[in-house]
Amino acid sequence: MLVVVYSSLFLLALLGLATYFKLRVVKDESATNPTYTHFALRTYLPLYLCVVLGDWLQGPYLYRLYHWHGFMETQVAVIYVSGMVSSALIFPAKDIIANRYGRRTTIVAFCFLYVLSCLATAVPNYGVLLVGRCLSGLSNTIVFSGLESWYVHEHTQRFDFPSEWIPVTFGHVAFGSSVAAIVAGVLADVFARWLSFGPVSPFIVACPVLLVAGASIAASWEENCGEKQTVSLKQFRKAAFEGLKTIVQNVQIFLIGTVQSLFESVVFVFVFLWTPALDVYHDLPLGIAFASFMTCFLVGSLVCDYLIAKNRFPPTQMLVVVTSSATVVFLVAAYFASNKTAPLYRLRMLICLQLFELLCGLYFPILRTLRESEVPQEVQLSTVNWFRVPLTLFSSLALLSLQGATGGPPEIFLFCAAGMLLATAASASLAYLLSRKSSTENSSIIP
Template structure:
């Protein structure tokens, strides 16, 4: 069965190469040298930040197992990470809007480096502290950097459509190529070099330190609140009011929470799903395969977003339905494929089928990230961008905490069935978002025409 991993990996490389080299002029966006320099700087920093995160990804679960903790103990550690992101995420997001996105991006590096250092201890309390720090860092990663990019992009007067190019390239490299390299490096450090499951976390700390230095010396500061006088409570109220008064923002937050809730549940479940009886699977190589799937998705997203007549709100409905079907596959496998009783060995037939579904889901993840970033840049107001983005993470983290707290009480197939329902709901809400957005555009067009007629009655 070992050759199955290489077949899946090779097929995805062929598809990716075909996608990249078959791009026509319609699939490309013409930009300026100044924008290219700005884009490349951001992508370099973002890639280093994601490398620091991805180096840890394949061995978080494995490290806790190495220290002797069972699935329930590990679930509580994961809960600590998501819980801290929920409790502190909105606060650090408002800090980014008030005190500066560059400052909080550097804070991400420092906090995550400290989290990496805690992995050297096998004490549960120290590991718990590391998860809390990691949760805070995650909130900063998925708000401060994007907020800095959007603000700086428009401050420099670049075309709005070019922003989608930065998003897709950042995800293609940061969530794709860098993640593949990180997975293979982590696998080499642990397997080939025998440095132990904590070595990828040390490599992550070094990578984050390099990124910290680049941010410090090359990024200018920008803020959400131009006055800088609003307190935390005022920022929270402003963000909550924006969500409550604009259905598009509320729908976007619900869609993001449902998809990311399913995604983070998948992050926890893929290891036990592929090796329910302790099958020997190459974690780093499988992780790299997932990231190659994500690259396929982001490559496809760059094509779709380059078409001005194709709306993100439209094609994402299909993406959510496909992702729901992909995570439903392990549910069918549990009923149709006879479970393996023997302990150890290579991946089972059911595991192979599940792996195919997981790769399809990761392709949808690659489509999701640049697309949701594009929609956030359109709908979320600049003055509270980081705060609102972390508001979105509150229901996400509540959902994931509930799932992980009960992870030992339900079979894995039930968990994947729940994710399938979440993703189907996301597709329904995405349809509603498209309808509301189109209605808003029509109303805005009518209002503009009425204003033109008032100023110039003879204008047709």
């Protein structure tokens, strides 16, 4: 199986390179201004990717780490859920915190808090690990939101670059993040497996990476803030009400949010599930398997960006294909997971998991396109806040109710398949409504 995992990463890496050079989409060829290039690609991008690398290093061995400390399946599930809940709770306040204290200051502070969460993984105490996971959820949400909002402010306010160049930067960010995830998977195996430092070592290695990123940001970036006025509870309730009103009155936005909640909650469950489903005998190079998943994600995102840029298929039709395919993948995975002693079990499971990551790479650009075209900019944040509630509930319910004595990977895979089936129904309804809307608009302009 070791040969299979390493070979799959090698072949997928070749596929990723071929896809990149063949299908790469240049979003704006005019974004060649030397000042822009220096700021976006030499000042912002390297430090962003440094933070990303510190974050991704924690992915491959997270599940095995808790078992290494001697905790049971249900206890591990509670730790996972605590991280998701803390992230969901802080999400509505992330912009308020950044505007209050400054985006650069907030990024640096939570980079150091992220380091504390990594150090907590070395302590074999359940309470400490639980607190560390909560800190990780808070830090992840605040840091990456702050990094994006800091750049947008500098791009538009300080340098006055065209707003059309923002997608160019974030296109580089998305590609670089995928590459950083692949590198992180390999590095995690170098320290945890090849050098035999154990599953806690990738978290310790992430500490200096995050420290360097935080210190460099503090030293080289300018401070910026959003609107500095204090946001009252009344204003917060008003924004939440406007978001809810928009969801209720607009069926398309409701369906987009429904697909997002269902699909991304399954992604959260997948992050927990892939290790116990694949690493049956605790002998796999989890970092290499993780790197192969991220390579599949990169290939999917490159293909999807190409299809969207060429306008080959409507995004809603692509979304139906992605969600229905994910349903089939999870049904097949549930069937395989019900018999772990079958020949070639782990090879089949690896292929299923890689296919789902490929679908994830397709999904995120599609949803971003639909959200930008259908959801008004002024209510995007408040609507996303509302849909994070069912997202967190769905994934938490799956992990807490099905993991441990009452179930395991087969039952959770079936739960994921059910969620994807509902997402398929919602995406099919969205495709039907938007096609009717488009045909109505076209007929109204015919003389």
